Amino acid sequence: MTEAQGSAGAEHARYAPGTPCWVSLMVHGLEATQDFYRGLFGWEFRPGPQQLGPYVRALLDGREVAGIGTLPRGRQLPVAWTPYLASDDADTTAETVRLCGGTIGVGPLDAAEAGRMAIGSDPAGAVFGIWQGAAHVGAAVSGVPGTPAWNELRTFDTVGVTKFYETVFGFEAEGAGSTDTDYVTLRVGGRPVAGVLGMGDALPRDRGPHWTTYFEVDDPDTALERVTELGGQVLSPARDAEHGRVALVTDPEGARFALVRSVR
Structure with missing residues (x-):
């Protein structure tokens, strides 16, 4: 990421x-x-x-x-x-x-x-x-708080849809190398630029397949407090992941996005 x-x-x-x-x-x-x-x-x-x-x-x-x-x-x-x-x-x-x-x-x-x-x-x-x-x-x-840090497609499974993006945009697709995670990294010129996460039945039915944008922040935990103060909602609290500390939120109209403090 x-x-x-x-x-x-x-x-x-x-x-x-x-x-x-x-x-x-x-x-x-x-x-x-x-x-x-x-x-x-x-x-x-x-x-x-x-x-x-x-x-x-x-x-x-x-x-x-x-x-x-x-x-x-x-x-x-x-x-x-x-x-x-x-x-x-x-x-x-x-x-x-x-x-x-x-x-x-x-x-x-x-x-x-x-x-x-x-x-x-x-x-x-x-x-x-x-x-x-x-x-x-x-x-x-990019690369500073308040800028988009990553975009991730959340879909049912990665196989068919990854081929679509490879063909249309010329991405190079790299699997996660694990049978436990259905995840593909999309690369341009060898550089990772986006991800595809296959969620199967865990994909929210009210949303269907969708892209999620991650925005860089200094401190996701503090940012979550600010989200709620401003009228947004926290969908998942901040947690440590492979690429940094991540939380999922919505703005007051319900637009979903992620907050991330990237590992550098």
Whole structure:
């Protein structure tokens, strides 16, 4: 996990195709959501491309790290963090998604001068984005508190869906090497960039297959207290794992995400 985003405070000029380069959240209450993440991560906000409605980019020390937009009125869509995977050609990637059994629900379309994007889902139903960067290549900094540290697909089993991501994005897949854990690490150029966790019957039925974004924090235990103070919920308390100390939470609208203090 810790290798995926590089060294602390690393800035990015360009992301290799397939690499998670951005995360975005669509919500009902944009102002209240900004207040929550401002209080939790210290984010500041400025307006972003408005193609899909009101949208803001979150910044740390003036550098972009994530986006938050408003869901269309009257549409009951899941409130969830969505990772965007880098592409040199969003149209070709979107067509490959369709050919490999996935779907494209939005786009491809231009996001002003920022780039070209699409939103799709894999054959199991997990939603992800495609981003062809232009003026905006993606997150400008990583490896510091308040930035995305890792993205993990939680699905029924890894076999079929891993082949989908290998074919569409050119990932190299590496199994966990253990019969006890159905886990695959996705690599780009030999570097781990994302994970796939097969959960079988333990996958929450109310969620189905979905991507989970991990955000770096200094202290997950302290961050959990802040989450509840700000109106979020703790789904699983902080625990020590292979890649660091991790907790799973939701924001006030129910968007799930993880907090992690990575092992460095």
